[in-house]
Amino acid sequence: MKQKNAKFMIGEVVRHKVFPFRGVIFDVDPEFANTEEWWNSIPIEIRPSKDQPFYHLLAENDDMEYVAYVSEQNLEHDESEQPLRNPQIYQIFEPRDGGQFKPKMILAH
Template sequence: MLRMEAKFTIGQVTRHRVYDLRGVVFDVDLSFSEEEGWRAITMDKRLDKEQPFYYLLAECGDSSYIAYVPEQNLVADVSGEPVKHPDIGELFDVDDGGSYHYRGRIFQ
Protein backbone atom coordinates (compact mmCIF):
# COMPACT_ATOMS: atom_id res chain seq x y z
CA MET A 1 0.00 0.00 0.00
CA LEU A 2 1.34 3.41 -0.99
CA ARG A 3 1.63 5.82 1.92
CA MET A 4 1.50 9.52 1.16
CA GLU A 5 1.98 12.51 3.36
CA ALA A 6 0.87 16.04 2.62
CA LYS A 7 3.64 18.61 2.23
CA PHE A 8 1.39 21.53 3.21
CA THR A 9 -0.78 21.86 6.32
CA ILE A 10 -4.20 23.30 7.12
CA GLY A 11 -3.77 27.05 7.58
CA GLN A 12 -0.60 27.28 5.50
CA VAL A 13 -0.42 29.93 2.77
CA THR A 14 0.66 28.59 -0.62
CA ARG A 15 1.03 29.93 -4.12
CA HIS A 16 0.88 28.32 -7.54
CA ARG A 17 4.22 27.61 -9.21
CA VAL A 18 3.15 29.27 -12.47
CA TYR A 19 -0.07 31.25 -12.10
CA ASP A 20 -0.84 34.31 -9.97
CA LEU A 21 -2.87 32.26 -7.49
CA ARG A 22 -2.30 32.06 -3.75
CA GLY A 23 -4.42 30.83 -0.91
CA VAL A 24 -4.82 29.27 2.52
CA VAL A 25 -5.11 25.47 2.73
CA PHE A 26 -8.37 24.41 4.40
CA ASP A 27 -8.57 20.73 3.43
CA VAL A 28 -6.36 18.00 1.95
CA ASP A 29 -7.10 14.89 -0.13
CA LEU A 30 -4.11 12.52 -0.01
CA SER A 31 -4.99 11.54 -3.58
CA PHE A 32 -7.43 12.86 -6.13
CA SER A 33 -10.97 12.10 -4.99
CA GLU A 34 -13.19 13.81 -7.56
CA GLU A 35 -13.06 11.22 -10.34
CA GLU A 36 -15.75 12.87 -12.46
CA GLY A 37 -13.89 16.16 -12.48
CA TRP A 38 -10.48 14.78 -13.45
CA ARG A 39 -10.70 15.77 -17.12
CA ALA A 40 -11.98 19.22 -16.20
CA ILE A 41 -8.95 19.87 -14.00
CA THR A 42 -6.26 19.11 -16.54
CA MET A 43 -5.35 17.75 -19.89
CA ASP A 44 -1.73 17.60 -18.73
CA LYS A 45 -0.59 13.97 -18.88
CA ARG A 46 2.20 14.75 -16.37
CA LEU A 47 -0.30 15.37 -13.59
CA ASP A 48 -0.42 12.41 -11.22
CA LYS A 49 -3.68 11.66 -9.41
CA GLU A 50 -1.72 9.80 -6.72
CA GLN A 51 -0.50 12.90 -4.91
CA PRO A 52 -2.07 15.20 -2.33
CA PHE A 53 -4.62 17.72 -3.63
CA TYR A 54 -5.40 20.83 -1.62
CA TYR A 55 -8.55 22.88 -1.19
CA LEU A 56 -7.58 26.54 -0.92
CA LEU A 57 -9.42 29.72 -0.05
CA ALA A 58 -7.76 31.27 -3.07
CA GLU A 59 -7.23 34.68 -4.58
CA CYS A 60 -6.04 35.68 -8.00
CA GLY A 61 -5.88 39.41 -8.64
CA ASP A 62 -9.21 40.84 -7.47
CA SER A 63 -11.02 37.47 -7.64
CA SER A 64 -11.49 34.99 -4.81
CA TYR A 65 -12.74 31.43 -5.02
CA ILE A 66 -12.16 27.88 -3.77
CA ALA A 67 -9.40 26.10 -5.67
CA TYR A 68 -8.53 22.39 -5.83
CA VAL A 69 -4.82 22.18 -6.64
CA PRO A 70 -2.35 19.28 -6.87
CA GLU A 71 0.69 19.41 -4.61
CA GLN A 72 3.11 19.46 -7.55
CA ASN A 73 1.73 22.86 -8.56
CA LEU A 74 2.14 24.54 -5.16
CA VAL A 75 4.97 26.13 -3.20
CA ALA A 76 4.94 27.75 0.22
CA ASP A 77 4.14 31.46 0.12
CA VAL A 78 6.68 33.29 2.26
CA SER A 79 5.57 36.81 1.38
CA GLY A 80 3.87 37.37 4.73
CA GLU A 81 1.01 39.13 2.91
CA PRO A 82 -2.51 38.27 4.14
CA VAL A 83 -4.85 36.32 1.89
CA LYS A 84 -7.86 38.51 1.11
CA HIS A 85 -10.52 35.84 0.68
CA PRO A 86 -13.93 36.87 2.08
CA ASP A 87 -14.46 33.48 3.78
CA ILE A 88 -11.22 33.44 5.80
CA GLY A 89 -13.15 34.41 8.96
CA GLU A 90 -15.53 31.46 8.52
CA LEU A 91 -12.74 28.89 8.91
CA PHE A 92 -9.77 30.61 10.49
CA ASP A 93 -8.70 32.89 13.29
CA VAL A 94 -5.74 35.05 12.29
CA ASP A 95 -3.23 35.91 14.99
CA ASP A 96 -1.16 39.10 15.28
CA GLY A 97 1.69 37.42 13.38
CA GLY A 98 -0.57 36.68 10.40
CA SER A 99 -0.82 32.91 11.01
CA TYR A 100 -4.09 31.14 10.18
CA HIS A 101 -5.55 28.86 12.87
CA TYR A 102 -8.28 26.49 11.72
CA ARG A 103 -11.53 26.64 13.68
CA GLY A 104 -13.12 23.63 12.02
CA ARG A 105 -16.30 25.37 10.93
CA ILE A 106 -18.05 24.15 7.82
CA PHE A 107 -19.39 26.48 5.15
CA GLN A 108 -23.12 27.10 5.40
Protein backbone atom coordinates in the same frame (compact mmCIF):
# COMPACT_ATOMS: atom_id res chain seq x y z
CA MET B 1 -0.68 2.26 -3.88
CA LYS B 2 1.66 3.90 -1.38
CA GLN B 3 0.10 6.80 0.52
CA LYS B 4 2.21 9.95 0.79
CA ASN B 5 2.23 12.22 3.79
CA ALA B 6 0.99 15.70 3.04
CA LYS B 7 3.73 18.33 2.74
CA PHE B 8 1.39 21.22 3.65
CA MET B 9 -1.00 21.62 6.58
CA ILE B 10 -4.48 23.05 7.10
CA GLY B 11 -4.16 26.78 7.72
CA GLU B 12 -0.98 27.12 5.69
CA VAL B 13 -0.73 29.89 3.08
CA VAL B 14 0.46 28.54 -0.27
CA ARG B 15 0.69 29.69 -3.84
CA HIS B 16 0.43 27.91 -7.17
CA LYS B 17 3.73 27.37 -8.97
CA VAL B 18 2.27 27.94 -12.45
CA PHE B 19 -0.84 30.09 -12.12
CA PRO B 20 -1.04 33.47 -10.30
CA PHE B 21 -3.09 32.59 -7.24
CA ARG B 22 -2.57 31.87 -3.57
CA GLY B 23 -4.70 30.85 -0.63
CA VAL B 24 -5.20 29.04 2.66
CA ILE B 25 -5.51 25.26 2.83
CA PHE B 26 -8.79 24.17 4.44
CA ASP B 27 -8.79 20.44 3.61
CA VAL B 28 -6.42 17.75 2.30
CA ASP B 29 -7.12 14.59 0.30
CA PRO B 30 -4.34 11.95 0.55
CA GLU B 31 -4.76 11.38 -3.19
CA PHE B 32 -6.94 12.69 -6.03
CA ALA B 33 -10.63 12.70 -5.04
CA ASN B 34 -12.34 14.85 -7.66
CA THR B 35 -14.29 13.97 -10.81
CA GLU B 36 -12.84 12.50 -14.00
CA GLU B 37 -14.37 15.44 -15.86
CA TRP B 38 -12.31 17.83 -13.70
CA TRP B 39 -9.20 15.67 -14.21
CA ASN B 40 -9.63 15.57 -17.98
CA SER B 41 -10.10 19.35 -18.15
CA ILE B 42 -6.42 19.80 -17.20
CA PRO B 43 -4.19 19.97 -20.29
CA ILE B 44 -2.31 16.67 -20.51
CA GLU B 45 1.11 18.39 -20.60
CA ILE B 46 0.53 19.84 -17.12
CA ARG B 47 -1.82 17.17 -15.68
CA PRO B 48 -0.42 16.02 -12.30
CA SER B 49 -0.27 12.47 -11.01
CA LYS B 50 -3.32 11.31 -9.02
CA ASP B 51 -1.28 9.49 -6.35
CA GLN B 52 -0.24 12.54 -4.34
CA PRO B 53 -2.00 14.77 -1.84
CA PHE B 54 -4.50 17.28 -3.24
CA TYR B 55 -5.42 20.42 -1.36
CA HIS B 56 -8.64 22.44 -1.07
CA LEU B 57 -7.80 26.15 -0.93
CA LEU B 58 -9.71 29.29 -0.13
CA ALA B 59 -7.95 30.96 -3.03
CA GLU B 60 -7.69 34.35 -4.64
CA ASN B 61 -6.06 36.05 -7.57
CA ASP B 62 -6.06 39.70 -8.63
CA ASP B 63 -9.67 39.48 -9.83
CA MET B 64 -11.65 37.19 -7.51
CA GLU B 65 -11.89 34.84 -4.54
CA TYR B 66 -12.81 31.17 -5.05
CA VAL B 67 -12.21 27.58 -3.96
CA ALA B 68 -9.37 25.75 -5.72
CA TYR B 69 -8.32 22.07 -5.79
CA VAL B 70 -4.58 21.72 -6.36
CA SER B 71 -2.02 18.89 -6.44
CA GLU B 72 0.90 19.01 -4.05
CA GLN B 73 3.43 19.21 -6.90
CA ASN B 74 1.90 22.52 -8.02
CA LEU B 75 2.04 24.26 -4.64
CA GLU B 76 4.75 26.02 -2.70
CA HIS B 77 4.89 27.97 0.55
CA ASP B 78 3.81 31.59 0.16
CA GLU B 79 6.41 33.68 1.96
CA SER B 80 5.02 37.06 0.87
CA GLU B 81 3.08 37.70 4.13
CA GLN B 82 0.69 39.80 2.03
CA PRO B 83 -2.82 39.94 3.54
CA LEU B 84 -5.44 37.67 2.04
CA ARG B 85 -8.83 39.20 1.25
CA ASN B 86 -11.05 36.10 0.79
CA PRO B 87 -13.75 36.70 3.48
CA GLN B 88 -14.32 32.96 3.95
CA ILE B 89 -10.82 32.62 5.39
CA TYR B 90 -11.75 34.77 8.39
CA GLN B 91 -14.98 32.82 8.99
CA ILE B 92 -13.01 29.57 9.39
CA PHE B 93 -9.55 30.65 10.58
CA GLU B 94 -7.81 33.00 12.98
CA PRO B 95 -4.55 34.66 11.90
CA ARG B 96 -1.33 33.37 13.52
CA ASP B 97 2.16 34.83 13.60
CA GLY B 98 4.15 34.35 10.43
CA GLY B 99 1.20 34.87 8.09
CA GLN B 100 -0.35 31.45 8.69
CA PHE B 101 -3.79 30.59 10.09
CA LYS B 102 -5.30 28.26 12.68
CA PRO B 103 -8.86 26.91 12.57
CA LYS B 104 -11.30 28.69 14.87
CA MET B 105 -12.69 26.63 17.71
CA ILE B 106 -16.30 25.72 17.02
CA LEU B 107 -18.35 25.02 20.12
CA ALA B 108 -21.32 22.68 19.87
CA HIS B 109 -24.52 23.84 21.56
